[in-house]
Amino acid sequence: MDRRTPVTASAISRPGETLLNDIEYRFRLMGQGPSPLSVDGRSLGHGLPRRAIALSELSVILMHPSCGYAARDAVWRLLVQRARTGDPAWHAGAVGVALPGLRFKAYLLAKLFTGDVQAAIVEHFLRALSTVDLARPGVVGNLLSAAFSKARTELRDLEPASSGAPNHVPGAVVPPAPYGHPDLVLARAVNAGAITAQEAELIGVTYLEEVSLTAYAERTGQPRWNLYKRRTAAVARLRAAIESGELFDPYADVVNEATATLVLDTPTSRKRP
Structure with a gap:
């Protein structure tokens, strides 16, 4: 992915692929090669490995039960700050690290709506990166909560059942x-x-x-x-x-x-x- 190209939900996806699976594929590619996108665990502290940590490895570390809230918040404050520089690679990296949470939110939205829930949740997560309050604890939770709330409102407004447009797919009418x-x-x-x-x-x-x-x-x-x-x-x-x-x-x-x-x-x- 060209680091100069702005990242949007549509820009991340490829035809024929589900968006979140495609993001996961590209995220894994980002972790390969001699110079993967990484953070400095030594400067982050909080028990993280004292070395460069590729984002693909970082996402696994953050999911481990031994990783505490303070470490997660320190990492996510850094990821958000990097994303706010405007570098598309860090936008994509933040989305990749947040994939487990984004998948769960998309799962809940898919229970409610027939629209493109994956694109909606990713698009609003990207927007939340520029607005989330880094002074509040639970940075990634706040990001996901904001993305879910905005995506839910957008998808509800687009639903055929609420707009009056016909929908003839069996079981699809909300x-x-x-x-x-x-x-x-x-x-x-x-x-x-x-x-x-x-x-x-x-x-x-x-x-x-x-x-x-x-x-x-x-x-x-x-x-x-x-x-x-x-x-x-x-x-x-x-x-x-x-x-x-x-x-x-x-x-x-x-x-x-x-x-x-x-x-x-x-x-x-x-x-x-």
């Missing part, structure tokens, strides 16, 4: 509002008495938008341990209501799967308020 939106599944759970409005916000933000429990606690001024206990109890009631059919909705499985698989910043021991 019901008009108030269906087809995980936040509205949570709203119906509130109306049904399964969870409270406060619990719906807590679940929606920390599971569907990938805001960590610590960040949410700081935002609201509440003890993290109390939030964790409230969320655990609320999720149990919500999943029971979904699985019993009480909250039947063609997209309720998005909420059910997210609360079953994505647990962010879970405290391992009780902390004092």
